[in-house]
Amino acid sequence: MAKLNALFFTFFSLFVLAQSSDVAAAKGLVQRIAPAYAEKIVFHQEKSKTSPDYYELEFKKGKLHISANNANAMAVGFNEYLRTYGHVSVSWYADNVVKVPAKMPVFKGQIRNEARVPHRFFLNYCTFGYTMPWWKWHDWERFIDWMALNGVNLPLAITGQEKIWLNVWKQFGLSDEEIRGFFTGPAYLPWHRMANIDHWEGPLPMSWIDGQAELQKKILARARAFNMKPVLPAFAGHVPKAFLKKYPHAKITSLGEWGNFSEEYQSYFLDSFDPLFLQIQEAFLKEQTKEFGTDHIYGIDPFNEVTPPSWEPEYLAKVSQHIYESLTHVDPKAKWLQMGWIFYYMQNKWTNERIKAYLQAVPQDQLMMLDYFCDHTEVWKRTDSFFGQPYIWSYLGNFGGNTTLHGNLKDADEKIEHVLQNGGKNLWGIGATLEGFGDNPVMYEFILDKVWKKGHRMKDFVKTYAKSIVGKENPDAEKAWEILSEKVYVQNSDVGKGDLTHSKPVFEKSYNWTVNPEIAYDNRDLATAWKHLIATEANTDEYRDDLTAVGKQVLGNYFYQVRDQFTQAYRQQDVSKMKKTGAEMVQIIDDIDELLASNPNYLVGKWISDARAMTDIEQEKAYYERDARKIISVWGEKGRDLNDYANRSIAGLMKDYYGGRWKIFIDEAILAVEQGRNADEQLILERVNQFSWDWSEAQNTYLSTPKGNTLEISKRLWGKYGESVLKL
Structure with missing residues (x-):
């Protein structure tokens, strides 16, 4: 008793x-x-x-x-x-x-x-490069609060893992120099962690490795306090190139080119059925659990945007089977969570036969798939709901931290209702897989709100959202958001959504797939919404964020039309009109920059200063700054096609980087006509590329605190451009 x-x-x-x-x-x-x-x-x-x-x-x-x-x-x-x-x-x-x-x-x-589903997922590997690399606890604390307020209980939690890998690779005989040289620079770690690239912008400083490990402990403690189950990483097969010499008999294969990077940056994959795989998995999970604990859900993503050593279904089944067995050998309670992005990105290769073999080689309910890009393509529909394995319907919505206004509220509303009713019993959750925080928080808050609200409630949500943004009932705010939700948020996201101002300069359309300025709405509708927002005159930071985002987008869209006028004048050899429209193009960029500079959330100076603040060592400050500049500008190697993938409207970057490139283009085009010749577009491109590279390696100072009053600047810019936009 x-x-x-x-x-x-x-x-x-x-x-x-x-x-x-x-x-x-x-x-x-x-x-x-x-x-x-x-x-x-x-x-x-x-x-x-x-x-x-x-x-x-x-x-x-x-x-x-x-x-x-x-x-x-x-x-x-x-x-x-x-x-x-x-x-x-x-x-x-x-x-x-x-x-x-x-x-x-x-x-x-x-x-x-x-809650209509038990699991609410949030984040993307890429977010840790496009938004979070320079975050301190101050930033993470608010963000975890935001996730809790919006019901997220399954966040991706990959901060600090380099400290674990450092200790593990040492156990396998690698030197400190070999290991830190294997890692990329901080902003590029997501693509290293996904086995896309190695070495780029390395070696990684110990100040970063130690600091992030300590930060991760705080992140995990707070997330778990809110009943979240952080998704920690596990070994997916990515090994240092040094293993080729250290373990010559191991089955290690180059995963080939990714992102147009040179061969020296390629990554290497250890087959899951090689005995060494289990040894590494065991060492990693034991070390990680000792430092960070575990919630028994592990993110593992072999073959993300790279080609497997074999496409045979039997081989793919063995890979997934052995990965899972390596997990449960160490943690019998382990569950595996994987991005379904690969089934969209390489859908011509990932046939249903291969997908089925890969998924069903893992015991039922032990491999959860993130249907990664449902705002564009719902993979669950073409794979018989992932052949019975649990899955999470996910809204992506943002690539590279791009800051255009885009998203489709009605479409998201309808798709979520449909999957909840018809997605099968193995629908495990709903979430968002955004690559970066730019604009459009409305999309993510709406997606997560629908988890708790039944039926098609988009209009009701928007009315409530409009009041919450300005802190009061206000007819102008409600009218602005009625227009935005009904007429502007009607275009699903896609790769490279960016204003034409962000593109390398060209006479027609835009230069590259990384910047696509096409819009599916009438810019006059957006301008009308901006006019109503200005009339609202609220006093909240969220209102100022809306004023900034909508205003810069109106002017960014208008820039496209003025550029076309410049091109027409060029074709007509009209120097006078070229000078007039060219000057207007430069002025629009400068005015956008002034508007952005009034908002602390839109400053390249803060991005850079946050990077420099990661250390007290001057040499490392310069290293972090270079890393921060490169990711949002040239991205990768000089002249490679990922340039401007992370394009964004932020003050300083807008005026000096994008504006500087357009000035080169405008001046050369005018000079060519004055000299009676065609503009040398190849020469312009070479100058622009060199200009871009020079900016990425410079160390000039930018505003890290806002300048000016957002509302007053918005009023002035409306008076300057509003009627012209409405007349077009």
Whole structure:
């Protein structure tokens, strides 16, 4: 009897502790986001009456009571209250101030919502290069809060893994120099981790390796406090080239060219059935678990955008079977999560026969697939719902951190409803796989909101969203977002969405696939939305973000039309008109830069200064700056076709980098006509390429804090361009 009592007491104590830790996490969130409400919100943790996560909201005796089954659902309930009743938006940008009403809004009755899927995924390997490489805890803390508020419980968590690999590769006889030279520069680590490139911008400094490992511990602790299960990496077969000499009998194959990089940057793959594979997997997982713990879900992505050693279904099945067995050999509870991007990206190679062999070689329900790019192509539809394996419907929405306004709210609404009803019992979750944080937070908040709301609710969401962005009910804000949602957010994302200002200069269309400025809406509609936003005159950081994003997009679209006028004048040999339109093109870029410079979230100076702040060593500061500049400009090797893949509208980059290139083009075209000859487009391209490379390796200073008033600049620019845009 005494033993039974002791067991009961132990179980009860653990249960109470779990409850109190969830409540403590929710209270900590309120204290960070809305401290003025901390004493007026009461959290209750209760067992779910049904299996899904849920929350209930109710006012009792002047206090908001939030009941839920865990801290994650508590956070979602809190966000629902803030957005719907407080008209408050909490941004993923760490420095955006959250402003809550002085008097806490009260509502009558009870509100209850349940999650429609158990898992809500967020992030992409690439996000850690295009957005997060220079983040400190300050940035991560807000972002984890944002994920919790939006119900994310399955985040990708790959920070700090180089410290683990450093220790593992040393166990296999590699030197410190060989290992750090194997790694790429910080902003390029996503593509190293995905086995696309090695060495580029290496060797990686120890300051980075040690600092990121410590940061990862904080990230994981906070994420787990919100009942998230961080997806940690595992060994997928990527080994240093030095293994070729160290282990000459191992089955190691070059994965070939990626991204048009030279042979020296190619990566190498160890076959999963080689005995060495299991040894490395065991060493890595033990080392990682010792440092970071585990939630038993591992991200493994062999053959991402590269060619497997063999396309035979039997070989592919052996690869996946042995990878899974290597996991469970170390962690019997292990589950494998993989990007389904490869089945879209190389769909002519990944036939259903090969996909089926690869997936079904792993036991049922142990390999989860991310249907990565559902806003464009839903792979689940052509693979019989991934042949029974669990999958997550995912919205991608952003490539390279591009900052154009794009996304399709209606399409996302319809697709999510359809997959929830027809996607099969193996639909495991819903998520987002954005490559970078640019504009369009509305798309991601809408996707995650739909997890908790039934039916086609796009219009209702947008009305609530408009109020939360400006902090109040406002007819101009609501009209602006009605136009944006109905007439502008009608185009699905794709690779290379960028304004023409970001393209290498050409007379027609744009230069390369990495910058595609075509839009599916009328720029006059966007201009009208901008006019309504200006008339709103709100005082929130999210409102200023909208003013900046919409205003720069109106002018970026207008630039395309002025460039075409310049080209027409060139064809007509009209020097006077060329000088006039050329000057206007330069002025538009300068004006966009001024607007961007008024917003702290749109500064190349902050991107660079954050990179330099990763270390106190001057030589390393210069190294980090070069890495930061390259990824958003030339991207890879000199003259390679990934140039401008991560194009974005940020102050400084807009005026000096993009503007500088267009000035070269305009001046050469005018000079050619004055001299009675055709412009030498090849010479222009060579000069532009050299200019781009020079900028990527420079170290001049840019604004790292905003300059000017966003609303006042927007008013002036509307007065300067508004009517001209509306007349076109």
